[in-house]
Amino acid sequence: MNPDHLKELCPRIEALEAMPADPGIVQTLTTMLQLPPDQVDMTKVVELVAYDGTITAHCLRMANSPRFGRRNTETIRGAVLALGLERVEAILMGYCPDRIVPAERSTFDALTFWRHSLGCALVSRKLAKLIGYRDCEKAYLAGLLHDLGVLVNMLVCTEEFRQCIQAAREARVALRQIEEQRLGFTHCESGKLLAEHWKFSADVLAVIEHHHDVAAAPSAHGLVSLIHLSDLLCRLRGLGYGYYEGMGIDLAADPAWATLEEECPALRRIDLMRITMDIDGAMYEIVDVVNAIFRP
Amino acid sequence: MNFVPASADQPIRRRIGNFARRSVIVESSVKMSEPAIGDLRDPAYLKIRDVIYQTSGIYQPKEKLYLLASRCARRMGAVGAKTPTEYLGHLTARGNRKAELRSLLNEITIGETYMFRSVPQLEALRRIVLPQILENKIAQGGSPHLQLWSAGCSTGEEPYTLAMFLSEERRRLLAGWTFNILATDLNDNSLSVAKAGIYGEHALRSTAEPLRRAYFHPCGGDQLQISDQLKSVVRFERVNLHDDGSMKMLHGMDVIFCCNVLIYFDLASKRKVIQHFHSSLSPGGYLFLGNAESLFQVDGRFRLVHFPGAIGYRKPALDTSTEVKREPRPS
Numbered sequence: 263m264n265p266d267h268l269k270e271l272c273p274r275i276e277a278l279e280a281m282p283a284d285p286g287i288v289q290t291l292t293t294m295l296q297l298p299p300d301q302v303d304m305t306k307v308v309e310l311v312a313y314d315g316t317i318t319a320h321c322l323r324m325a326n327s328p329r330f331g332r333r334n335t336e337t338i339r340g341a342v343l344a345l346g347l348e349r350v351e352a353i354l355m356g357y358c359p360d361r362i363v364p365a366e367r368s369t370f371d372a373l374t375f376w377r378h379s380l381g382c383a384l385v386s387r388k389l390a391k392l393i394g395y396r397d398c399e400k401a402y403l404a405g406l407l408h409d410l411g412v413l414v415n416m417l418v419c420t421e422e423f424r425q426c427i428q429a430a431r432e433a434r435v436a437l438r439q440i441e442e443q444r445l446g447f448t449h450c451e452s453g454k455l456l457a458e459h460w461k462f463s464a465d466v467l468a469v470i471e472h473h474h475d476v477a478a479a480p481s482a483h484g485l486v487s488l489i490h491l492s493d494l495l496c497r498l499r500g501l502g503y504g505y506y507e508g509m510g511i512d513l514a515a516d517p518a519w520a521t522l523e524e525e526c527p528a529l530r531r532i533d534l535m536r537i538t539m540d541i542d543g544a545m546y547e548i549v550d551v552v553n554a555i556f557r558p
Numbered sequence: 559m560n561f562v563p564a565s566a567d568q569p570i571r572r573r574i575g576n577f578a579r580r581s582v583i584v585e586s587s588v589k590m591s592e593p594a595i596g597d598l599r600d601p602a603y604l605k606i607r608d609v610i611y612q613t614s615g616i617y618q619p620k621e622k623l624y625l626l627a628s629r630c631a632r633r634m635g636a637v638g639a640k641t642p643t644e645y646l647g648h649l650t651a652r653g654n655r656k657a658e659l660r661s662l663l664n665e666i667t668i669g670e671t672y673m674f675r676s677v678p679q680l681e682a683l684r685r686i687v688l689p690q691i692l693e694n695k696i697a698q699g700g701s702p703h704l705q706l707w708s709a710g711c712s713t714g715e716e717p718y719t720l721a722m723f724l725s726e727e728r729r730r731l732l733a734g735w736t737f738n739i740l741a742t743d744l745n746d747n748s749l750s751v752a753k754a755g756i757y758g759e760h761a762l763r764s765t766a767e768p769l770r771r772a773y774f775h776p777c778g779g780d781q782l783q784i785s786d787q788l789k790s791v792v793r794f795e796r797v798n799l800h801d802d803g804s805m806k807m808l809h810g811m812d813v814i815f816c817c818n819v820l821i822y823f824d825l826a827s828k829r830k831v832i833q834h835f836h837s838s839l840s841p842g843g844y845l846f847l848g849n850a851e852s853l854f855q856v857d858g859r860f861r862l863v864h865f866p867g868a869i870g871y872r873k874p875a876l877d878t879s880t881e882v883k884r885e886p887r888p889s
Contacts, residue, residue: 434685498864508685511864512872534862535852536617538869543619 267446274418275455281413283316283358284376291317295351302347311350312338315379315406316413320353321345323460336463337399374504375413377552379406381501384548385541386492392537393526401488404469407462408489411453411470412437418452419445427503434508436497438474450474476518484525487518495538499545501552513538598623602642606630609649614663614821615828615852629665633658663821671712673719673757674764676817678867679846680723683813686865687844688731691812694842694875704737707811707838709799710744710819714752715761717741717792718784720815722765722773725788740808742797753794755784800827805834812840817848825856832857842875 291310294302311317318338325341326334335341342350386405390398415423422445430440438448454471462470465482469489472479479486494516497507513519514534523529603623610626611617618626630645637658639645648658674680688704695702704724708717717739724737743749758781762770774782797804799819814835820828835845836859845860846868847853853860853871860871 494864498866500867506681506685506866509866510682510686510690510870512861513864514862533852533854535854535869536611538862538864539617539850539852540619543621546621 271418271447271452272455275414275452276459278417278456280357281316281319283314287314287317288354288358292351292354295347299347307350308339308342311342313380314376315410317358318406319410320357321350322462324349324353326461338403378496378501378503379409380552381496381548382408382492385496386489388541388544389492390488392540393532394528395488395526400485404466404485404489405492407466408469408473408493409449410456411449414452414456415449431505434506436507437503476521483521487522490518495541499542501549598627600642602646603627605646606642606649613659615856616666616821616850617852618850629662632665633662660822671715672761672763673715676849676868678865682865682868682870684731687813691842702735704735704812705810706739707814708739708741709814709816711741711752712743712748714741714755716815718755718788721788721791722769737791739792741792741794744796744798746796749794749796755789756781799831808838810840811838812843814839814845821851828856836873839873841873843873845871
């Protein structure tokens, strides 16, 4: 990252308080939370929170804040339970604007962003189960939050980011390549700054910062590799950023594959084609689920 | 922006539940006209799926078991099997199991032959495979010529699709390049149909109107015939993929398409054919199979490459250890 850009970016990111969430989920959750407490199904609340990366991020942030004794909560369920119904509702009212993104900031279809995040969460959990990864729920959480920086860029450098999206779409290349050229930083770096400021756990932070560059991750190599591969699979199977990325990927030759093998030796004997087709099959349902939530 | 009303939450939960339990939404996915299928939770379907995968390399994920079940239902009716378990016996224990497996595979792959059947494969060809091959050829000082092979071309839809696709690229990617397509099949009747090049709406259902105007002419009724100009770039030959002598003659291929052909072969034959394909391909060339076909434990020399919506097998250009295809840099 260009140090000048970093310097300029830091205060703007640290000033971010409200982050837009999907209004469909906000409305459904709000309706549910307004019921008498004894009628609220906590499992359902956790499930709905887990559909949306922004609400999840806000809940984790607050649950891990000094006000709550820095509990080091690392799961969505843990965060919701620590906060209680009232505070989850307060988060929805206070930090998740009911408008999706102000019109002047809608650099690209925000639904596409939420779709990709939820898709990546579901694929990460699916892949984690298939290869016997030790913490499938952590995989889900990391998948959900891995691209938090995209939302950050959309909010802190709106016009430049809009141009990046447009250029990436036209060149059919990965978004980060254009971000690097035009902004001097990528969504990985801006996402990391926010995640640090919001005191996310080290492994989620590593995923946000290094999911496109696994080798550079200082820790959580298995998790970062898992999310890297899931992100690629999503983008290869129609759950990317809404445009065709001209890429041909030899997954088994990707350094992330070898890294993940170290944590999941079962991967060495795995039938990659079969896994791909299993994920392809699951993708039909994932797309179905994602579309049911984020209606186009 | 559409809002998801509170009442919509129930279907979402049901769908999520379905996702988690891996049970497929049967009722909404199977057309009413198809034979009734049994309970998809019947483990016999998974066993049938595995028998098919082990013998043919065609794989159906759990989420698409309903497709397999509907195909099985047709065959169960034909052989008089009352349950999936009973039908599994027809595929594994009975004397005519090979014939029955072939009939089931015919059901599974039925209706797959039409032009522009796999657009993601063509997009991969356009965006990644051909640019890579052209670049290699230019770097090596090779002649500006491409050779593609449609192995098991049946009635010609695939080679003519490739011919149209490449012809369209003459003005762009392939400016200054020439190409030809070898199309082979074992069945003489299929080859006769292919050479005649006359197709109806079923085969042309995904062929855009400008392409119909450019590469076909009307020939009575609703049928269209391939133009002589397009025919001239496709060479049809009768080739038995099992015949070592013929196969060894075919070399210098840049891309081979062999969709839903190897599924009928046993493992040993499949290995031999894939070996021949490997020898026939130029270094850096690609092999495309049917969408659900796998080469797992058949051949380890090809690299499995994922493209958006498609999968291909690449013959390494030089040393496999250095061949890591990463995302392209922006131009």
